[in-house]
Amino acid sequence: MSGRQDLTSYGYRKGRAAFLAANDICHLCGHPNADVIDHVTPVAAGADPRDQDNWAPAHGINRCPTCGRNCNGEKGANARTPQLNTSRDWYAGP
Structure with missing residues (x-):
């Protein structure tokens, strides 16, 4: 693998498009219309960019239409997912 050619x-772009067509809920803010793939373990840290088990949908280029965030940009190249404040309480407990 040389640079970010992969x-x-x-093949990568085609796989990414199919993944986003099936999964468009951003894993960082929980809103729909994710437009980029977030590599949960960064490619820069040695993760295989083609490993779909390491992919998660996120908002990036077009920002989230609900909260206006560039979720993947806020996360950056960190392997840990930041605690973003969301506009929705996702807790469904009693």
Whole structure:
């Protein structure tokens, strides 16, 4: 793997499009219309960019239409998911 060439190949882009078509809920803020793939373990840290088990949908280029965040940009290259304040309480307990 040289540089980030694996992230621009036709096969990767096609797989990414299919993944986002099936999964569009951002794993960081919980809102729909995610437009980028977040590599949960960063590619820079040695993760295989083609490993779909390491993929999660996120808002990026187009920002979240609900909360206006660039969720993946706020996360950056950190392997740990930040605690973002969401506009919805996701706790469904008693």
